Amino acid sequence: MSIDSTKRQKQARVLRDFRKVHRLTGALLFVFFFVISITGLLLGWKKHTGGLILAKTYTGTSTNLQDWLPVDSLTQNAFKAVKDSLGMDTTMLTLDRIDMRPDKGTVKFLFVEEYLGVQLDAATGKVLHLETRRADFIENLHDGSILDRIFGVDSGTLKVIYSTIMGVALLIFTITGFWLWYGPKRMKQGSSASLSPTTTVHRPARPLRGN
Template sequence: MNDIKDSSRRLRFYRKIHGALGGALFIFFTLIAGTGLLLGWKKHSGGLLLAKSYAGASTDAKRWLPIDSLQRIAFRTLHDSVSANLSTNLDRIDIRPQKGMVKFVFEDHYWGVQLDCTTGQVLHIERRRSDFIEHLHDGSYFDSLLQVGDQPIKLTYTTIMGVSLLIFAITGFYLYYGPKRIRKQKQARSAKAVV
């Protein structure tokens, strides 16, 4: 009888943890699930979440303009076509050799400029929605919003959510398995009582 009581007590304990954790972190679990779903579909969104990568005139790197010239064109394009107030701090320069194209991705906002590496022609000015969604997904958006260096919010957020999800999975498994175990214990006890 003590085995059944211990199992029932443990089951109630896990149910409390599971319920409290689910209730407390519901919004964050929903945010992670929703943004994860969007990120999974970004390449299949018809350009809504992830802009198409356009092709330049040549894939021969010998014919390309120097990076500093392309960078000046990208900065001028950003200021002339989007807003003169936007920062030109670069997050990365993404060269696509197989397309003869370069993307300039900015650090302080979600705009990007695609240029033809050979001619410097603007191929596309993109709103980088997938970057925004990714930053929401991993919590780094809040570090940027509050201008906190070293991403302490992202680290705390991902640690809490990772550990919580692990606890959620363990308690969820026990909530599934526990009642089956108690039922087997009761059946075994009943069988002994009959004998």
């Protein structure tokens, strides 16, 4: 068996192994790849959906911080707004974070439960908008942190595990996919080089001279 034939067999075996890994990775993680692609697309468009995914930031009456109400008063107004509008027990609400927008004169209160959000006029405490933070839900789906919410894990361990698995899987998927495209081309080039005829230069024979 020639050296070129042995080399081609090794390349073909590597190509088969890469194809098997690529197919297996795609089959096992198809649903996760699908979710990541769809949620990534939605997050990219969230500010251009007319408030369907991400509500616009409303404008308050004053951007001067000296005119703003104390944070504790605004917080009470936010809890009261949820209770009055949805009839929820405020003792069951968990405040996730407070987002202050000095350039808009607005303060946003974001709750853990049901991804609720309340926008208040920072100067008057008036409710500007009550929303469901769909963008936050989509982001939690995208990065896997929704698993921590479901199972009540505060450390974010499940998100790290999910991100690691999906990151490594995507890297493997990319490498094997590239080799499935490049490998056959490389084998074809090697075969063409080994089968190309060797050019031989023929010189005309010199006539024999007599003695």
